Amino acid sequence: MRRSEKVLGTAVLLGLAVALGLAAQQMSTPAGEEPPIDVRLATMADRLELARTFATLAVFSPTVSDQHLHAQRVVNLLEGTGGEHFVGRFSPEGKVVGLLPEARAIAFFLSRVAPDQGGRGEAALGAKEIVRFLDLALEEALAGLRSRRPEGVALSMRRAFAFLSAALGRAEDAPALGGVRALRALVASLPPKL
């Protein structure tokens, strides 16, 4: 074996070792790096308000192209960057964390954290309902995007608005109904804080 081949082999082995080390470090990063759950729920509530605003604008838009513009914005907010129907140029805020992936992540997180203890089971149930409402809202927004008739788009976006409103809910609602605000109120009341 020549000297240059030995050097090359050593370099490859070193590279592999560094890559494995980085991967191991990545895997050992604790999940706790995420913001607290109440902050994530507050952000979700804000995003839901924004999605409702654009659903309303889609309903009242004077032309079909305007309706589709706002419906696409709702889809972007729901799916987030990397979503199947996400279109980047209709997302002025740049990279978007989708409402649906976020809701799924929260539901998964809540189902893992002692689901059998008091209100936590209810919280996990409410989070799953939020995911269902958001799924339905996405379905309707996509139906609005497919429709070519202004009345058809408006009807779909009204339904999307209704499902988004249900996903947002009110703080005083029962959390199991599936409202982000009610879930946030419940999570805040659970000792110790999630």
Place this chain on the structure above:
Amino acid sequence: MIGVSAGVVFVTVLASAVFLHAYRRVLDEAFQEKSAAYVLAFADAAHAWLARGDVDAARSAARFLLLGSALYVQVAADGAVVVDERMPSADRLALPAPNLSGGNRSLARGRGDGVPDYLDIVVPERDGAGYVRLGLDLSPVALRARSATLTAVGVAVAFDVALLVALVVVARRRPLSRGASGAGTEELAEGQDLERDAPGGASPLTVDEERKEVRIRGRLISLTPKQYALLRLLSSSPGRVFSDKEILREVWPESGYADAKDVKQCVYLLRRRMGEEDPIGTKVVQNVPGFGYRLALPDDPELTEG
């Protein structure tokens, strides 16, 4: 015929113009109504963002509206314009300060250099200190009106053509239709062209089924039963060509031996017999070489010349 055609075209053009005028008004009104609701919805959201002090959210949403029909978006609070986003084409557009005294929203059409026609809508804030103003491009309405015009013109032309073709077809069929001069009477009718030349205005050719009589320009012609049956068959559909086979089937239904020669001879004798009474009679039954025989139409040049 020309008068009827001109009338039809005039009526369809008039109907199209009335329809388009009404349709344009409906489009305009629908666009204005929807636009007002659109601006109201945006104004509600914008005021909420400003109330929270989130001017960036209002500005970002205003920019987003520019991706659609909006040419410019202004949001004012406490007497100052805090958001003013415009399309490049509307950059130099001078927007006079809106009159907020009435507290009602205002709609006005506008036009500027290099800017398409637009609808200027101002929605005042409820407390009157601010407003939201949008300029919406009216091109989509004009585009829809234009496509409706093309559709209406296309439909009108198609209607005119169909009607005129129907008129021509009816006019071609009418000349030798069944007469109404009595039951069982068939006449070479509409016959006005022949009648014009006929002495005393008598009907040019009548076939009286009940009396088994044939008259040419009023003169009675005595025919044999076969000649009568042949003339009756041809006059059942004037202008139509009957083949030898058809004639044989109708005139010699019981004979298995009659052939084309018998038809030819019968036609010859019929012409000669009719020609004895009136020179035009020789031209009423016409030979169409290779196909058969037919009864001449009243406007046939040979008849009118005769």
